[in-house]
Amino acid sequence: MIGPMMDAWYPVALESQLGPEGRATQLMGMPLQVARQTDGSIGIRTSDDRLLPVRLRYGHVWTSIGTPKADLFDIPEAGQPGRRLVEVGVVRVRCSPLRAVENFLDIAHFPFVHTDILGAEPHTEVEKYKVEIREKEDEVWATKVKFYQPQAAKSASTGITTDYMYRVPAPTCSVLYKTCPARPGEWDVITLFVQPLSEDLCDVWPWMALFDDESPMTDLIHFQQMIFLQDRSILENQIPRLLPLDPGKEIPTRADLTSVAYRRWLKRHNYTYGAQLVAQ
Numbered sequence: 659m660i661g662p663m664m665d666a667w668y669p670v671a672l673e674s675q676l677g678p679e680g681r682a683t684q685l686m687g688m689p690l691q692v693a694r695q696t697d698g699s700i701g702i703r704t705s706d707d708r709l710l711p712v713r714l715r716y717g718h719v720w721t722s723i724g725t726p727k728a729d730l731f732d733i734p735e736a737g738q739p740g741r742r743l744v745e746v747g748v749v750r751v752r753c754s755p756l757r758a759v760e761n762f763l764d765i766a767h768f769p770f771v772h773t774d775i776l777g778a779e780p781h782t783e784v785e786k787y788k789v790e791i792r793e794k795e796d797e798v799w800a801t802k803v804k805f806y807q808p809q810a811a812k813s814a815s816t817g818i819t820t821d822y823m824y825r826v827p828a829p830t831c832s833v834l835y836k837t838c839p840a841r842p843g844e845w846d847v848i849t850l851f852v853q854p855l856s857e858d859l860c861d862v863w864p865w866m867a868l869f870d871d872e873s874p875m876t877d878l879i880h881f882q883q884m885i886f887l888q889d890r891s892i893l894e895n896q897i898p899r900l901l902p903l904d905p906g907k908e909i910p911t912r913a914d915l916t917s918v919a920y921r922r923w924l925k926r927h928n929y930t931y932g933a934q935l936v937a938q
């Protein structure tokens with residue numbers, strides 16, 4: 659059963675890469691055809707010829723197979739002048755869409771998975787940070803996260819302590835804010851938009867809005883792809899494949915506080931597509 663996640667918005671294509679031949683894909687098991695129509699607009703059809711709603715934002719084509727309760731979440735920074743908007747492309751991962759988001763929220767893996775790039779031994783400790791579910795926005799936020807990074811971004815030449823904030827505005831989307839080496843006082847924005855193909859298969863579309871006038875676009879894309887391919891090998895080997903939503907089984911450490919809040923928020927909303935529920 660898909661449940662309330664049916665009503666959320668999901669990315670299904672990169673707008674710039676969508677030609678007249680379109681993209682055959684699926685959303686939570688439902689086959690879809692995303693196509694650019696003769697008048698230039700984009701249409702999304704189900705296999706039983708139902709037309710789905712379309713939103714074009716953050717470089718991607720978004721849709722929903724249900725009835726969205728609200729419009730697609732806003733990323734105010736996306737419209738800020740001077741940012742480079744980076745379409746990283748798609749990475750197919752054999753994992754639960756919820757696991758892909760949870761991995762993105764986890765900093766403790768940096769020294770071990772992204773060794774000498776996003777983290778390095780002996781700097782493995784995660785300092786105290788703040789996690790909350792913001793009731794008005796209905797989003798999970800982690801703030802005041804600090805971590806030592808040997809190479810925080812393509813534009814970084816030396817190690818720095820990077821500040822982070824994480825935001826979860828939708829069950830399979832996360833927005834990461836991190837220290838911007840090129841422009842102190844601003845945040846670079848790195849997002850993870852996950853398209854659930856099924857409960858244990860997803861297309862992941864990272865997207866970025868950076869202050870970086872130096873790095874060639876291909877370098878920015880390759881840097882992020884390299885990071886994400888390192889995550890993929892971890893994600894495809896997680897057991898159990900689906901995300902357990904039984905809080906009793908977790909012994910939270912400081913590093914997983916964000917994950918605990920994310921799971922609690924998912925459970926509260928019955929966002930369980932890709933989750934493993936407790937045997938009743």
Ligand SMILES: [Fe+2]
Nearest residue numbers: 761771772889
């Ligand atoms: Fe990672």
